[in-house]
Amino acid sequence: MTIRNVRDHGQRFRPRMACLKKVEAVMLEMQDPKTGVKSQPQKLVITTIPHAITGEDVVTWLANRYTIEAEEAWALGTMLVAFGYIYPLQDHKRLVIKPDTALYRFQTPYFWPAQQWPVEDTDYAIYLAKRNIRKKGVLEMHEQEQYNGLHKWMNHKWDFIVMQAKEQYRAGKERKKPDRAVFDCQERAYWVVHRPPPGTVSAMDYGLERMVDPNAEEKETSDFFRRIMIFTQQSIMRPRVKSSVSIGALVKYSITCNKHDPFLAPCLPSNPWVTDDVTYWLLNMANVDIPTKMRVERWTFSFGELLSDPRGRDDFRLFLKKEFSGENLAFWEACEDLKWGTAATMNEKAQQVYKTFLARGAPRWINIDGKTMEVTVKGLKHPHRYVLDAAQTHIFMLMKKDSYGRYLKSPVFKDTQKRAIGPDQHRFSVSQLEANARKRRPSISPIIVRQQEKEERARMATSGPVDITQVMSKLSNKGKEVPPPKK
Amino acid sequence: MGGTDECKTMLDALNKVTACYRHLVIALGSTSDSQNLREELKKTRKKAQELAVANRNKLTELLKDKSTSKDDRAEYERLWVLFTSSMEILEVDMKRSLEIGQEFPLKVPTRHLIQTGMTGSTTTVAARAMSVQNMKYDADSNIDTADLKELQAEISQVGQMMEEMEMKVQVAPWAVEAKQEAGAELKSTLSVGNSSVGVISICEEEPKDEIDEGGDNNGMITCIAGFIFVAIVVIAGILGYFVIGG
Numbered sequence: 001m002t003i004r005n006v007r008d009h010g011q012r013f014r015p016r017m018a019c020l021k022k023v024e025a026v027m028l029e030m031q032d033p034k035t036g037v038k039s040q041p042q043k044l045v046i047t048t049i050p051h052a053i054t055g056e057d058v059v060t061w062l063a064n065r066y067t068i069e070a071e072e073a074w075a076l077g078t079m080l081v082a083f084g085y086i087y088p089l090q091d092h093k094r095l096v097i098k099p100d101t102a103l104y105r106f107q108t109p110y111f112w113p114a115q116q117w118p119v120e121d122t123d124y125a126i127y128l129a130k131r132n133i134r135k136k137g138v139l140e141m142h143e144q145e146q147y148n149g150l151h152k153w154m155n156h157k158w159d160f161i162v163m164q165a166k167e168q169y170r171a172g173k174e175r176k177k178p179d180r181a182v183f184d185c186q187e188r189a190y191w192v193v194h195r196p197p198p199g200t201v202s203a204m205d206y207g208l209e210r211m212v213d214p215n216a217e218e219k220e221t222s223d224f225f226r227r228i229m230i231f232t233q234q235s236i237m238r239p240r241v242k243s244s245v246s247i248g249a250l251v252k253y254s255i256t257c258n259k260h261d262p263f264l265a266p267c268l269p270s271n272p273w274v275t276d277d278v279t280y281w282l283l284n285m286a287n288v289d290i291p292t293k294m295r296v297e298r299w300t301f302s303f304g305e306l307l308s309d310p311r312g313r314d315d316f317r318l319f320l321k322k323e324f325s326g327e328n329l330a331f332w333e334a335c336e337d338l339k340w341g342t343a344a345t346m347n348e349k350a351q352q353v354y355k356t357f358l359a360r361g362a363p364r365w366i367n368i369d370g371k372t373m374e375v376t377v378k379g380l381k382h383p384h385r386y387v388l389d390a391a392q393t394h395i396f397m398l399m400k401k402d403s404y405g406r407y408l409k410s411p412v413f414k415d416t417q418k419r420a421i422g423p424d425q426h427r428f429s430v431s432q433l434e435a436n437a438r439k440r441r442p443s444i445s446p447i448i449v450r451q452q453e454k455e456e457r458a459r460m461a462t463s464g465p466v467d468i469t470q471v472m473s474k475l476s477n478k479g480k481e482v483p484p485p486k487k
Numbered sequence: 488m489g490g491t492d493e494c495k496t497m498l499d500a501l502n503k504v505t506a507c508y509r510h511l512v513i514a515l516g517s518t519s520d521s522q523n524l525r526e527e528l529k530k531t532r533k534k535a536q537e538l539a540v541a542n543r544n545k546l547t548e549l550l551k552d553k554s555t556s557k558d559d560r561a562e563y564e565r566l567w568v569l570f571t572s573s574m575e576i577l578e579v580d581m582k583r584s585l586e587i588g589q590e591f592p593l594k595v596p597t598r599h600l601i602q603t604g605m606t607g608s609t610t611t612v613a614a615r616a617m618s619v620q621n622m623k624y625d626a627d628s629n630i631d632t633a634d635l636k637e638l639q640a641e642i643s644q645v646g647q648m649m650e651e652m653e654m655k656v657q658v659a660p661w662a663v664e665a666k667q668e669a670g671a672e673l674k675s676t677l678s679v680g681n682s683s684v685g686v687i688s689i690c691e692e693e694p695k696d697e698i699d700e701g702g703d704n705n706g707m708i709t710c711i712a713g714f715i716f717v718a719i720v721v722i723a724g725i726l727g728y729f730v731i732g733g
Contacts, residue, residue: 024590027601028598028599028601031599031600031601031602032599033599036599039602042604049604050602050604050606051518051602051603051604052604105603105604106601106602106603106604107601107603108513108514108515108516108517108601108603108605109515109516109517109587109590109591109601110512110513110515110516110583110587111513114583114586117579117583120579122572122575122576129672130672132670132672132673133672133673136673137670137673147669148669151669155664155665156568156660156661156662156663156664156665157568157572157660157665158665158667158669158671159565159568159569159665159666159667160502160568160569160572160573162667162671162672163499163502163569164502164505164506164572164573164576165672166672167502167503167505167506167507168506168509168510170506170615171503171506171507171509171510171612171615171616172510174510174611174612174614174615175510175607175609175611175612176607178604178606178607179519179605179606179607182603182604182605183510183513183605186513186603
């Protein structure tokens with residue numbers, strides 16, 4: 001029994017499925033005997049079953065009805081199949097529409113993907129049990145896995161599932177044979193849509209559930225109009241940019257990042273979500289020694305890209321170490337740490353930052369202008385998360401205008417560029433893809449990753465001097481025989 | 488122990504009616520929808536509700552009895568979980584039949600039923616649910632709209648009943664252990680091994696998919712064949728008896 005404390009009443013609405021109501025209207029139009037899609041009987045060995053439609057009929061009907069191009073009609077038809085309103089009779093696992101004589105059939109309204117009816121695992125378990133009976137225990141691999149999983153966690157309902165499966169099977173046999181065959185196809189198509197076999201893309205992915213129906217009409221009360229007024233007032237007050245400027249920036253961004261978008265260009269070696277092969281993620285991990293060519297190229301796009309990539313930041317840190325000006329990056333990282341850290345450690349961190357970077361005669365003194373220094377020191381009397389923001393921005397711009405340019409021309413970067421690898425595209429056969437799907441394993445736990453990062457940071461802190469101040473102090477203290485200041 | 492047997496038969500009946508109701512609701516809105524189907528739905532629903540109330544009374548009576556042994560109590564809890572799961576499925580199917588019934592009224596000429604390929608009637612399924620030989624149809628012609636109001640009232644009734652049950656009966660459903668293991672449905676008493684003369688392979692890449700077990704119009708042929716076989720064996724036996732006896 002499901003926990004019924006949340007009174008569901010069909011109120012959990014799934015945001016991305018708000019288009020389903022519109023699709024249903026399209027489906028109803030298609031049924032018109034005069035203006036709808038032409039159906040033909042499907043001839044089988046013994047009987048004929050009516051109401052089969054061809055892919056090209058559907059696509060032409062859509063193109064005529066909505067006066068759109070054939071390609072768009074094709075995409076719309078594929079969407080109808082992917083949602084499960086039309087199912088293919090041949091090749092039932094591929095939910096696409098083929099604009100040729102491939103046959104399809106309409107799905108019965110009970111099996112339509114309705115927005116407010118979540119697909120229940122109990123029903124899936126009953127379906128698998130029925131399928132088990134029909135196929136005499138030989139289920140497909142993913143079905144068998146699901147079956148075992150459901151048996152384990154739905155164990156308390158299992159008697160019911162077996163009983164109901166047997167009864168539904170017997171009740172189904174009461175119908176005539178052609179209807180029985182159609183029903184089997186309908187049910188199978190429904191579960192292909194809602195429990196897709198591994199390696200297929202499902203149209204049923206939706207975001208978080210909501211408690212409000214996006215299709216419901218909103219009552220026009222004074223509150224509703226007040227919200228509209230506030231929204232329009234805020235839109236008027238927004239700072240505006242000339243569209244030529246903003247569009248120009250968008251175009252420039254798209255041109256630069258075109259080849260790096262996994263939706264638009266093939267992901268090398270292969271997209272792990274599609275082929276279940278994790279080489280791409282392994283090659284792009286944060287602490288990898290040799291980065292990929294694409295990654296290195298992204299570092300040249302902007303300084304922000306370089307800093308946000310941990311491997312890029314490592315490379316930059318190495319370059320700064322050679323130039324003995326690592327304090328800027330260290331300060332920037334300390335500011336980030338303060339911004340994102342826990343509230344309990346904030347005071348301590350702020351004091352540490354002041355002592356290390358900002359105070360007069362500090363070991364890693366950073367060079368910021370007087371006004372910013374004044375503001376920051378004043379703010380540090382009552383430290384909060386963003387007290388170092390002004391100084392951080394100043395240092396960021398300093399690094400960007402000065403060190404970044406030199407980094408891109410430096411031997412460190414050129415060496416990394418030369419060593420970077422460009423993996424070849426994977427070419428998997430269907431059986432290899434299935435083998436990959438079977439070998440899926442969870443990745444390293446994030447707890448372990450965090451521990452490794454902490455160890456890494458501790459190691460770096462104890463390595464040699466990286467700032468000019470430290471080197472100078474070391475050199476000057478050599479003659480005076482005073483031990484060098486401890487970092 | 489008589490209590491559990493009685494309960495089990497009632498639960499089986501409820502289970503059967505739930506399964507048949509689901510088959511009927513699946514046919515709603517498609518080309519096998521008709522006046523008769525709406526009437527069948529109404530009758531099946533009423534029967535389901537009667538059974539539900541009877542089951543609930545019996546089970547609450549059994550569960551309220553504090554003097555039952557632990558094994559008995561575990562058995563009653565298992566039956567309770569069976570009952571509530573059945574009711575959940577019934578409730579969802581009733582709600583869906585309301586929704587689909589509202590979307591597909593029968594008398595409006597501009598609304599067309601979905602051409603699903605199913606054209607046969609569902610009389611036999613309904614007859615199975617009602618445990619009768621033939622269904623009698625005697626409803627008015629506007630049953631598709633008139634029935635919906637009743638259906639709404641019944642849905643709220645069922646919802647209330649389930650809430651009450653949840654409050655009054657203290658059973659932890661996740662603590663129940665099922666008696667059937669995985670794959671238990673394969674050991675059913677169905678004649679799953681007989682392949683018949685007629686094979687429909689509707690979906691071309693799985694030709695062995697739709698092998699039918701004991702189809703209705705082939706049952707006659709197998710009966711006659713069996714009868715002839717038995718007759719021959721009896722005659723052979725009689726002749727043999729005469730040969731040996733004589």
